[in-house]
Amino acid sequence: MKQIVKKVIAILMVVFIPLSLIACGNNNQQYTRTDFMMDTVIQVTAYGRNAKKAVDESMEKLKEIDNLMSSQESGSDIQKINENAGKKYVKVNPETVYVIKTALKYGEISGGNFDITIAPLINLWGIGTDHAHVPTESQIKDAMKYINYKDVLLDEKNDEVKLSRKGMSIDLGGIAKGYAADEIENIMKENGVKHALINLGGSSVYLYGSKPDGSNWNIGIQNPFGDKGKYFAIVSGKDMLIDTSGNYERYFIQNGKRYHHILNPFTGYPAESGVVSTTIVSTNIKSIDADALSTITFILGVDKGMKLIESMPGVDAIFVTPDYKVYATSGLKGKLKITDSRFKLYENR
Amino acid sequence: MGLRSVEIVTKYDKFLIVFLLIISASSLFLLPKIMANKITTMNNIEIKVNGKLVKTVIVNRKSQPQYIKFKFGKSIGIIETRNGMVRMLPMDKNICPQGICSKTGWIKESYQSIVCLPNKIVVSFSKSNTDVDGVVY
Numbered sequence: 001m002k003q004i005v006k007k008v009i010a011i012l013m014v015v016f017i018p019l020s021l022i023a024c025g026n027n028n029q030q031y032t033r034t035d036f037m038m039d040t041v042i043q044v045t046a047y048g049r050n051a052k053k054a055v056d057e058s059m060e061k062l063k064e065i066d067n068l069m070s071s072q073e074s075g076s077d078i079q080k081i082n083e084n085a086g087k088k089y090v091k092v093n094p095e096t097v098y099v100i101k102t103a104l105k106y107g108e109i110s111g112g113n114f115d116i117t118i119a120p121l122i123n124l125w126g127i128g129t130d131h132a133h134v135p136t137e138s139q140i141k142d143a144m145k146y147i148n149y150k151d152v153l154l155d156e157k158n159d160e161v162k163l164s165r166k167g168m169s170i171d172l173g174g175i176a177k178g179y180a181a182d183e184i185e186n187i188m189k190e191n192g193v194k195h196a197l198i199n200l201g202g203s204s205v206y207l208y209g210s211k212p213d214g215s216n217w218n219i220g221i222q223n224p225f226g227d228k229g230k231y232f233a234i235v236s237g238k239d240m241l242i243d244t245s246g247n248y249e250r251y252f253i254q255n256g257k258r259y260h261h262i263l264n265p266f267t268g269y270p271a272e273s274g275v276v277s278t279t280i281v282s283t284n285i286k287s288i289d290a291d292a293l294s295t296i297t298f299i300l301g302v303d304k305g306m307k308l309i310e311s312m313p314g315v316d317a318i319f320v321t322p323d324y325k326v327y328a329t330s331g332l333k334g335k336l337k338i339t340d341s342r343f344k345l346y347e348n349r
Numbered sequence: 350m351g352l353r354s355v356e357i358v359t360k361y362d363k364f365l366i367v368f369l370l371i372i373s374a375s376s377l378f379l380l381p382k383i384m385a386n387k388i389t390t391m392n393n394i395e396i397k398v399n400g401k402l403v404k405t406v407i408v409n410r411k412s413q414p415q416y417i418k419f420k421f422g423k424s425i426g427i428i429e430t431r432n433g434m435v436r437m438l439p440m441d442k443n444i445c446p447q448g449i450c451s452k453t454g455w456i457k458e459s460y461q462s463i464v465c466l467p468n469k470i471v472v473s474f475s476k477s478n479t480d481v482d483g484v485v486y
Contacts, residue, residue, distance in 0.1 A: 007361070035400045036469040041462075130446040197482060205485050220460065222486030228453060229461035231484050244485040279485065339480075 178291025284314025
């Protein structure tokens with residue numbers, strides 16, 4: 001009897017010791033969640049013990065930001081500000097004040113090319129909606145009267161915002177996602193998460209830490225002339241953000257001409273600066289800054305955009321022109337690999 | 350307290366040690382193979398509505414055309430799969446006004462996805478097994 005018990009114990013040990021070893025080695029649990037928010041698809045993947053908690057908290061936070069800063073959500077801070085344009089100061093959340101303040105800073109840096117008061121023009125064109133159309137010249141002129149970021153008045157002490165003239169409105173679509181990525185980064189830190197991939201609508205990707213095995217993440221950059229998901233180059237890195245603006249994201253075609261969604265506040269038309277896409281790559285700045293800079297560089301074009309980015313330490317940019325030329329700033333050496341031979345790379349010309 | 354109790358390693362122990370060695374050595378080589386095979390020979394297509402997984406379809410490169418229906422809200426959508434690829438079939442204009450999802454066409458790479466924003470549908474492959482971890486656009 002005793003012998004049999006011993007044998008059984010021996011067999012059980014043979015089976016369970018290797019099993020427990022396998023289980024111990026697998027401490028990199030992965031958790032992914034995909035939600036629809038901020039007018040796009042959000043995907044957050046985290047690794048490690050607190051992965052699920054961190055991802056769930058991130059999604060909660062995104063919902064909060066969306067409720068505050070979306071121009072579509074009724075009762076949002078932005079709607080309140082827009083409804084009271086030319087009337088009075090509106091009390092808003094400090095986070096909204098921070099995002100507006102940062103947006104105004106980039107209005108200044110870009111000489112007005114990045115302007116959150118462009119909302120009347122965005123609504124007029126309706127690009128990305130089912131009523132997109134080319135407006136008349138006089139309609140555009142009329143909408144442009146309301147564009148000037150200097151007319152956004154901030155009372156930081158009391159968290160109050162006012163648009164100085166009636167008819168004005170603001171849209172934080174070009175910057176709120178960047179802010180959201182920064183907030184998710186904080187949530188990951190608080191939860192002790194070491195590795196995460198944060199993808200906000202596909203155009204903003206944040207590589208938090210390294211991959212779970214310690215290696216660099218590899219992110220493809222959309223081929224502006226190819227199907228969605230086809231990439232022409234790979235950027236490798238960790239603790240890095242990548243933010244792309246392209247003329248292929250949202251557009252419509254009327255009478256054979258393509259009209260994309262990045263509008264130039266000075267012409268009233270989609271920006272024509274000789275680039276089809278710009279990508280900001282940085283390990284240094286916040287996502288909110290990268291979000292604004294990818295739009296700004298798209299409007300500025302290669303020459304002016306390159307000059308602006310090279311003046312910012314730790315920030316890099318990739319410009320693609322219609323003739324398959326790729327211009328990259330000096331800091332991208334060794335990080336950028338062209339995988340589609342039709343594209344020709346010109347590093348820091 | 351006889352001499353026999355000094356005999357620490359019995360033949361059962363020897364058997365146990367050898368068996369353990371074989372198991373651990375073989376699992377070292379076999380496990381990665383088994384796992385890799387699982388990933389490369391088939392693709393899981395996931396259909397998510399509003400972030401919730403509603404259907405998983407297993408396809409491989411030689412699979413016959415399949416038409417798979419799934420529910421969202423009060424409507425029904427259909428995806429077509431063949432040869433490891435998948436596409437969304439056009440929906441009624443009232444349900445999906447711009448038809449961006451069906452215009453996406455066939456997808457076959459693991460980092461690609463079909464998105465229907467108005468109806469909160471994402472069709473994608475569940476395992477990534479490529480050069481990149483994602484694509485920015």
